[in-house]
Structure formats: C-alpha cells, structure tokens
Amino acid sequence: xxxxxxxxxxxxxxxxxxxxxxxxxxxxxxxxxxxxxxxxxxxxxxxxxxxxxxxxxxxxxxxxxxxxxxxxxxxxxxxxxxxxxxxxxxxxxxxxxxxxxxxxxxxxxxxxxxxxxxxxxxxxxxxxxxxxxxxxxxxxxxxxxxxxxxxxxxxxxxxxxxxxxxxxxxxxxxxxxxxxxxxxxxxxxxxxxxxxxxxxxxxxxxxxxxxxxxxxxxxxxxxxxxxxxxxxxxxxxxxxxxxxxxxxxxxxxxxxxxxxxxxxxxxxxxxxxxxxxxxxxxxxxxxxxxxxxxxxxxxxxxxxxxxxxxxx
Numbered sequence: 001x002x003x004x005x006x007x008x009x010x011x012x013x014x015x016x017x018x019x020x021x022x023x024x025x026x027x028x029x030x031x032x033x034x035x036x037x038x039x040x041x042x043x044x045x046x047x048x049x050x051x052x053x054x055x056x057x058x059x060x061x062x063x064x065x066x067x068x069x070x071x072x073x074x075x076x077x078x079x080x081x082x083x084x085x086x087x088x089x090x091x092x093x094x095x096x097x098x099x100x101x102x103x104x105x106x107x108x109x110x111x112x113x114x115x116x117x118x119x120x121x122x123x124x125x126x127x128x129x130x131x132x133x134x135x136x137x138x139x140x141x142x143x144x145x146x147x148x149x150x151x152x153x154x155x156x157x158x159x160x161x162x163x164x165x166x167x168x169x170x171x172x173x174x175x176x177x178x179x180x181x182x183x184x185x186x187x188x189x190x191x192x193x194x195x196x197x198x199x200x201x202x203x204x205x206x207x208x209x210x211x212x213x214x215x216x217x218x219x220x221x222x223x224x225x226x227x228x229x230x231x232x233x234x235x236x237x238x239x240x241x242x243x244x245x246x247x248x249x250x251x252x253x254x255x256x257x258x259x260x261x262x263x264x265x266x267x268x269x270x271x272x273x274x275x276x277x278x279x280x281x282x283x284x285x286x287x288x289x290x291x292x293x294x295x296x297x298x299x300x301x302x303x304x305x306x307x308x309x310x311x312x
Contacts, residue, residue: 032115033115033118033119036119037118037119037122040119040122040123040126041122043073043126044122044125044126047063047067047126049061049063050063050064050067050129051067051129051130055131058129067126067129068129069127069128069129069131070303073126074126074127074129075127077123077124077126077127078123078124078127080123081120081123081124081127082296082300084116084117084119084120084123085120085143085292085293085296087112087116088113088116088117088120089293090109091109091110091112091113094106094109095109110154110157114150114154117147117150120143120147121143121144121147124140124143128140138295139292139295139296139298139299142288142291142292142295143292143296145288145292146285146288146289146292149281149284149285149288150285152215152281153278153281153285155218156215156218156274156277156278156281157278159218159266159267159270159274160267160271160274160275160278161173161174161264161267161268161271171268171271174264174267174268175268177264178261178264178265178268181257181258181260181261181264182196182197182261184254184257185200185232185254185257185258185261188250188251188253188254188257189232189235189236189250189251189254191235191236195235196232196258199228199231199232199235200228200229200231200232200258200261200262200265201228202221202224202225202228202262202265202266203224204269205217205269205270205273209270209273211276211277211280214270214273214274214276214277215277217270217273218270218274221266221270224262224266225259225262225263225266228258228262229255229258229259229262232254232255232258233251233255236251236254
C-alpha cells in the first residue's frame with residue numbers, strides 16, 4: 001500500500017545581526033566593564049602621589065606596602081591580570097573546537113573576550129606601578145599592541161554579517177534580510193518601498209580597495225548611515241509621520257531598522273574586501289599575542305621562583 005511522502009521541511013532561518021551605526025542599548029556585560037574600568041582608573045588616580053615618586057623614594061611612602069608590584073593591591077592586580085590573560089586565550093579555543101558549543105555562542109564569547117581585554121591594561125599598570133622595564137615591560141608593550149589591534153579587529157569583525165550563532169552569512173541571505181527590513185520600514189513609516197530604498201541609498205565603493213582604503217571606506221560608510229537616517233527622519237516629518245505618540249515611536253523604530261538595512265547593504269558591497277582585511281589582521285594579531293603570552297609566563301615563572309610575593 002503506497003504511503004504518502006512526508007511534508008517537506010524547511011531549514012531554520014538564520015537571523016542576521018547587522019552592525020548598527022549606534023548602540024541600541026548598553027549590554028549588561030559592557031556596563032560591568034565600565035564600572036570595573038572606572039574603579040581601576042580611580043585606584044590609579046588615588047595612587048598617583050606614590051607613582052610620581054622615584055623608585056628609591058617609594059619605599060618611604062605609606063602606600064608602598066600596598067601599591068608596590070609585590071604588595072597587597074599590586075600583587076592582587078597582577079593575579080587578576082594573569083587570570084584575564086588566560087581567559088582571553090579560551091576564545092580562540094572556542095572558535096576552533098566545535099564540541100565546546102555547549103559553553104555558548106561564538107558571538108557571546110567574543111563579547112566576553114572584548115570586555116575582559118578592555119580592563120587588562122589598567123590591571124597591569126597597577127601591578128607594575130607605572131614601571132615597565134625588563135621582561136614585564138616587553139610583555140606590557142606587546143600586550144598594548146595586541147589590545148590596540150584588538151579594538152581595530154572588533155570593528156572589522158562587526159562589519160561581516162553574521163547570524164546569532166556567530167557564523168558568516170552569504171550574499172543571498174543578506175539580500176533576503178535586506179528586503180524584509182525595507183518592507184518593515186515602509187510599513188512603519190507608511191512610505192512606498194521604492195521611496196524608502198532611494199532615501200537610504202548610499203554610494204557604492206570602488207572596486208579593488210586595499211587594506212587601508214577598505215578601513216577608510218568603513219568609516220565613511222558609518223558617516224553615510226547617519227546622514228541617510230537623518231534624511232529618512234526628515235522625510236517622515238514632511239509626510240506628517242514624525243510627531244509624538246505612536247507615530248513618533250514608529251519613526252524611531254523605522255530609523256533603527258534603516259540603520260540595519262544600510263549596514264547590510266554596505267557590508268555586502270565590502271564583503272570580500274572586509275574578509276581579506278580580517279585575514280591580514282590575524283597575521284599581525286596572533287604573533288604579537290603569542291609574544292605577550294610568552295613574556296607574561298616568563299615573568300610569572302621568575303616571580304614564583306624568587307618568591308617576591310605576599311602569597312608565599
């Protein structure tokens with residue numbers, strides 16, 4: 001007896017996470033990072049009278065037992081910096097090892113990676129007491145190069161469209177999401193889809209951009225999104241949709257969606273160039289990060305061997 005074929009199944013739709021031109025809200029993790037960074041910066045300011053002294057004069061200062069590298073505050077900052085530095089190396093492992101998927105999405109891991117890295121220089125500065133000589137100085141400046149390149153890398157990474165799981169999206173998926181956003185913007189503003197598309201249109205980049213030209217184009221696209229969003233808001237005001245109340249809220253939502261749509265369009269145009277730039281970035285970032293790790297481990301090994309610590 002013939003059996004009917006099972007109904008076709010559709011693959012789950014991957015949701016695009018476009019890079020917004022402005023943050024939609026402060027994430028809790030970022031808020032914690034700001035609080036911790038503020039407290040650490042405050043500790044540096046309070047200890048400034050001690051840090052301003054020459055090394056030979058610091059031993060007579062009342063802060064010396066606390067703020068010297070082997071002191072209570074200085075050593076604690078060093079231990080916290082070492083723990084964070086080791087934590088930063090877990091992110092590359094999460095990207096490489098698929099069986100670690102149960103620990104969370106790659107995108108969430110990146111947020112933790114960035115948030116932890118932002119407070120690391122402050123901890124190392126407190127631990128070193130503003131003295132960066134010898135091996136620890138080499139490790140500190142290597143770390144600062146890694147930190148600076150990480151800020152640039154995070155900016156580049158955000159310009160590659162990804163799903164919520166952190167995987168890159170292809171041009172077809174970007175095009176589908178872009179059309180959905182255009183229709184939603186038109187629905188919120190009660191404008192024609194073609195008019196919305198023309199209002200949000202930005203110039204296409206020239207072909208064959210190099211690494212620096214690609215980075216400059218990204219910055220120019222950020223400015224272009226702000227101008228186009230302003231044009232959409234002005235158009236809604238002319239059409240009488242920019243007032244207060246429900247209509248005003250609809251326009252605000254539409255402008256936020258417009259920034260996402262423009263980001264997707266710009267990202268699709270620069271997709272190949274951005275991916276090439278990200279590969280170049282890895283060539284610089286990884287070796288310096290390894291050098292910083294080696295310097296830190298050598299420093300920790302010497303400190304433990306000599307015993308210049310209040311822990312033992």
